[in-house]
Amino acid sequence: MMLVFALFFLLPLIFVTIVSAWDYNEYEMIPAFSLRGYSDTFEGCIADLPNLCTILKTYLKTLKLCLLTWSLTLLIGFTVAYFLAFHVRSKTWQIVLTLLCTIPFWTSNVIRMIAWIPLLGRNGLVNKGLQGAGLIHQPLEWLLFSEFSVVLALVHLFTFFMVVPIFNSMIRIDKRLIEASYDAGATGWQTLVNIIIPLAKPGIVIGSIFVITIVMGDFVTIGVMGGQQIASAGKIIEARLNALQFPAAAANAVILLGITILIISALTKVVDIRKEL
């Protein structure tokens, strides 16, 4: 176990970190110490003040999308998990309904995203429907290739990653605790806030880690749904890789990794997962 971890995770990570401090030219990496990858990345961050530099703008945008996606997946995921855990009595139905949540994963990423065009596009179903109902006269342009569509696609994809861990935590809650709470005169809301949420916390945190790490590094969904016009941290790495600027790409990857680790460690400060599990 440790060996696999070291070989396939730690070692590559160390390589990436080393390479990020190398120099490069048009076609090869030069194993000489250079912080060019980093200094280029933060180019203009001080000179352009008060305007934001590219990298800050990009990260603010990525964080914003991440926050929106996280709060929506949490809200929807929690609700779905609550329904599955407390309102669906039979085990079979719980399994069937959980499996239904995996439907978005049955098709390939690209196909799924191309499929949004006939729905949200200028001549898509939603616009045609609203126009037909007389609610709007011009097609709504912000439905597609906008932050709205990016968040929509991300929520559609990743709510499942919230549902499963939260459901898993909820199912372990001793039903007698909830009964006791009602017997002691608590309302449904009080039971939710004081009993269920605290006990489902580990699930919430694990789900949050899934969603945040995936969204922070995503460039495919943001690229396609944002019409390639919305910057993301992953996109910068991809552009650098495609230009064969491996050290610069590695530097950006290290920065992204650092920021993601910060977020995750803040989350685990809130809940000690090891203790709770």
Add this chain to the structure above:
Amino acid sequence: MSKSSKLNGGVSRRAMLKGAAGAVGLVAGSGAITGFPYVHSAEPKVLRYLGTAVNEGDDISKKCLEDTGIKIEYITATTDDVTKRVITQPNSFDVLDTEYFSLKKLVPSGNIFALDSKKIKEFDNITPVFTKGQLPNGKKIGNQGTAPWKVLYLEGANSKTFSKTPTEFVTLIPTVYNADTLGIRPDLIKRPISSWTELLNPEFKGKASILNIPSIGIMDAAMVVEATGQHTYADKGNMTKAEIDLTMKIMTEAKKAGQFRAFWKDFNESVNLMASGETVIQSMWSPAVTKVRSMGIACTFQPLKEGYRSWASGFCVSKAVSGPKLDWAYEFVNWYLSGWAGAYLNRQGYYSAVLSTAKANMTADEWGYWMEGKAAVADIKAPDGTILEKAGAKRDGGSYDDRMGGVACWNAVMDENDYMVRKWNEFIAA
């Protein structure tokens, strides 16, 4: 089969008969019985062919096997991944299908074999577009960017320096090329389009798109900037830092004003944007326009007065290839230029490198439609038999001489590539 026979410690009579019969059948089918057939060769002739999906047709590999006995194994990757693979894993392929502009990155890596032009049968018949930068009729064409003749020759067999004058050491044998321009939806625009400036015309606000491959996208942007008269570039394919700043500033303003609906990176994305009416004017590739049209949607590959941005691809051979495999590689390249493949490419709307052999493999009507800009006499069919154009139709942009003669610049890698990529990221983030 041969593997299991070896394991058994000898070739069984039955296996031998089966093998011989199969081989004879193959040879007889291809009509290439010249002395001893290749049943005696120690291993089957296999070439690993690395390239993008665009040129990797099953029809071509089948026909090649039939004619030469060489089995082509396709390794498919995106343009960027092909380049990465050549640089990092030169042993993982034999023949490379790539574009001329990549050579500026590939050749210095030392992983590309210098081909001997004397072993290429049709080398002297390759269109002068590649060797001299002029049309067969002598007209000079645009030389901005990484034009093929700038990177076609090497100074020596092991040289990493491009030669300015012709030598016998060739980097890349051209096979297919085209002149790219903007695709438009004539049914939605409803007026003639004749200049690159229209891409940034506020009339098409929220309905325009460009290619999100930085090195190519910025050249389309430069065509627009030059057309609007804001700047004349010395070389659109090799901008100075100031020129990159200027170009990206104009594009950023347009982006902030909401000019672009989306940028595209993938062939299918461009088809979808256009077919769904999300965009009405965008950078496009010829086969994508054909695909939109085959869906019954009007789409024109619009010739523009400032000219075309051209690209060309062909075959390189890996430095790791030697011995009989090298002979097969030459044989394959020679076969490719011998006409059948050229005609196949011409029928898709591309151009073939050796025009004379392709012409011999096409009907007069096909040649007239695709190459001479004449109205089609009968329906024009794609290689797979589907009807592309009805009789009477003319090709967008006209003849070969009109289209290739109108080339303004070639796909390129700039000296300031690193700076340009950073500016492109800034543009996307703006």
